[in-house]
Amino acid sequence: AARASRGIQGLRAYDPGHDLVAFRRRFGVDNLVELGSNENPYGPSPAARMAVLDQLHSLHRYPDPLGLDLKRALAAKLGLDVSRILLGNGSHELLMQLAQVFAGEGTDVVFSRYGFAVFALATQCTGARARVVDALPRDHATMPLGHDLDALAAAVTPATRLVYVANPNNPTGTWFGREALEAFVARVPDDVIVVFDEAYAEMAEARDYASAVPLLARHPNLVVTRTFSKAYGLAGLRVGYLLGAPGLVAVMERVRESFNVNGPALAACEAVLDDAAHLQWSLEQNRIERGWLRDALAQRGFRVFPSQTNFVLVEFGANTTLIEAALIAQGVVVRPMGGYGLGDCLRITVGTRDENERLLAALDKVIA
Ligand code: PMP
Secondary structure (H helix, E strand, O other), X not given: OOOOOHHHHOOOOOOOOOOHHHHHHHHOOXXXXXXXXXXXXXXXXXXXXXXXXXXXXXXXXXXXXXXXXXHHHHHHHHOOOHHHEEEEOHHHHHHHHHHHHHOOOOOEEEEEOOOOHHHHHHHHHHOOEEEEEOOOOOOOOOOOOOOOHXXXXXXXXXXXXXXXXXXXXOOOOOOOOHHHHHHHHHHOOOOOEEEEEOOOHHHOOOOOOOOOHHHOOOOOOEEEEEEOOOOOOOHHHOOEEEEOOHHHHHHHHOOOOOOOOOHHHHHXXXXXXXXXXXXXXXXXXXXXXXXXXXXXXXXXXOXXXXXXXXXXXXXXXXXXXXXXXHHHHOOEEOEEOHHHOOXXXXXXXXOOHHHHHHHHHHHHHHHO
């Protein structure tokens, strides 16, 4: 039998929560209410579809291995040099590559208890030791279940190579601001790579939210990952990007697959970057619907955790498993949280108003 390396032996594959393919077959794509994967229900800018169509005549050609046109567009938008950008097949791939490059047997990787699941997966793949740090408590006044940045900084040891921090975080929806961010960065030794996973950054508009991008120039040990899967609505095309010091990006290039982002995906990403109006409209819809859904769930007596993303974490208590099963039976897919140790909660993606109403109708049948 194949003998996997030590880290891989103890590993379970990334669990997307449900067999969506089976549900789509059972309910039909148009009847299923898919609120389990934090996708953008409005889809990308229509320009993305045109850009993909335009690529159909060159499917027999390899794409630009460097994705330079997309990198240039990103560089212009973010005010960074092209040498600071690396593209990935989703930001998931980049999070994995970071561990592959910087961690390994005999090293530590630090992350928060309810941090994004890929942090643990990436760590384990390399055989590194995960130092999982307790999150802020559930009864915390402002950011229940949020990252405890003081505790994260305190968990760094001489063996630590990498710290993963998601801001905002999935599955909690929690976030932090400039002061906390700067204090944290000041405390982590500069030979430790700190990865800020900002998959939901475009959606975070709270005054007390701060991206780490402005800190990159001063701190060569910081990395930011972002994605086209969420705000830009291109989850199906799998494109993420990493921002960091040119030297770090150059080292990452060594492990990158040569054509990891395909041609239609590159073209679509360039197109969505050009359509700021669609992005703004879609962010606005999300903000409105998130508030509406939060209020509707709260009115029904459920605790909704604060969120600056396109999903909400909701406490359903002792009946969570029953509620989830009943939603599924009605064709409404939400995300169970048992794998995160939050078995009394469900994570619900903010849908369109129609989808949110269908979710609530299904929920009302269960709790009536
Ligand atoms: N980071 C976070 C916090 C996420 O929630 C996700 C998607 N669920 C990802 C990264 C990965 O997204 P993608 O690979 O589609 O870029």
